[in-house]
Amino acid sequence: MNQDELHRKLIAAARRNAPSERVPHSFEKRILALIRACPMVDHWALWSQALWRAAASCVSIMLLLSAWWWFSPAGGAPAGTALASASAASNLSQDLENTMLAAAESEQSLDLSR
Amino acid sequence: MERTETDLIAAVLGGDTSSFEPLVAKYSPRLFATARRYARRESEVEDIVQEIWVKAFQKLRSFRREAPFEHWLMRLAVHTCYDFLRAHQRSREAAFSDLFQAEEDWLDRFVSRPSSAAEDAEAARQLVGRLLEQLSPPARLVITLLEIEERSVKEIAGLTGWSVPLVKVRAFRARAEMRRVLAKMTKEKYL
Numbered sequence: 001m002n003q004d005e006l007h008r009k010l011i012a013a014a015r016r017n018a019p020s021e022r023v024p025h026s027f028e029k030r031i032l033a034l035i036r037a038c039p040m041v042d043h044w045a046l047w048s049q050a051l052w053r054a055a056a057s058c059v060s061i062m063l064l065l066s067a068w069w070w071f072s073p074a075g076g077a078p079a080g081t082a083l084a085s086a087s088a089a090s091n092l093s094q095d096l097e098n099t100m101l102a103a104a105e106s107e108q109s110l111d112l113s114r
Numbered sequence: 115m116e117r118t119e120t121d122l123i124a125a126v127l128g129g130d131t132s133s134f135e136p137l138v139a140k141y142s143p144r145l146f147a148t149a150r151r152y153a154r155r156e157s158e159v160e161d162i163v164q165e166i167w168v169k170a171f172q173k174l175r176s177f178r179r180e181a182p183f184e185h186w187l188m189r190l191a192v193h194t195c196y197d198f199l200r201a202h203q204r205s206r207e208a209a210f211s212d213l214f215q216a217e218e219d220w221l222d223r224f225v226s227r228p229s230s231a232a233e234d235a236e237a238a239r240q241l242v243g244r245l246l247e248q249l250s251p252p253a254r255l256v257i258t259l260l261e262i263e264e265r266s267v268k269e270i271a272g273l274t275g276w277s278v279p280l281v282k283v284r285a286f287r288a289r290a291e292m293r294r295v296l297a298k299m300t301k302e303k304y305l
Contacts, residue, residue, distance in 0.1 A: 006224060014246075015264070027160075032135055032138070034164065034168060
């Protein structure tokens with residue numbers, strides 16, 4: 001059997017017999033009822049709304065943290081002087097150093113006791 | 115005065131849902147013909163077209179108006195039909211022993227004298243449908259668009275969202291798959 005010829009004939013048959021364009025009765029009405037039941041979803045609007053909300057939350061957190069830092073005694077405000085800020089920074093660096101070196105110091109003291 | 119498509123789309127986007135009805139009425143025949151190429155049962159065809167329209171309504175804001183509405187809608191239709199094919203991959207190993215009598219007669223006529231097997235016969239159309247059902251979803255989509263609807267590779271790339279080289283590769287594989295299915299059918303029937 002000539003398969004290429006069979007293939008050609010079958011494709012030609014499919015081309016000749018185009019499917020029907022018949023639309024069921026009152027199909028438009030059905031579609032309209034359906035889309036009225038499921039409203040249009042605007043993904044861009046949803047995203048922008050969510051991003052605006054996130055931005056507002058971030059700004060309020062930032063303001064709260066600034067206020068807390070500004071009004072806390074270590075933060076230097078209300079005086080807000082450079083001296084107070086420097087002392088707070090040096091305290092912080094001292095604390096950090098103590099924490100980081102705590103393990104090494106304890107080992108050293110153990111060695112000395114032996 | 116009759117409103118243009120652009121007016122209708124703007125009205126729908128503005129919240130006037132009833133302006134969608136003329137669009138549905140205008141393009142539904144074409145969508146039904148497209149869906150009937152991929153689904154056999156009328157209930158499935160209706161489901162596909164319904165899904166296309168719901169998607170079209172929900173994604174209408176993404177219609178950029180650079181291309182005609184019809185092109186945008188047809189892209190949506192092809193994607194929906196492809197999703198349908200992938201979701202309804204029936205057992206593609208169906209045997210050809212259960213051909214209808216008319217289909218068998220048509221094949222017999224073709225074997226005895228190829229010119230006597232008419233291309234416009236209903237049996238030939240049924241047989242093509244049966245063959246296409248045996249193909250994988252990408253092969254069926256490519257064969258339908260390229261060979262049956264006689265669209266260009268570039269057009270298919272635009273409709274499917276695949277690149278031009280990918281369409282060519284899939285067309286090559288689809289033809290090979292079609293040859294395999296044809297060989298299987300003739301082997302089952304005549305050997």
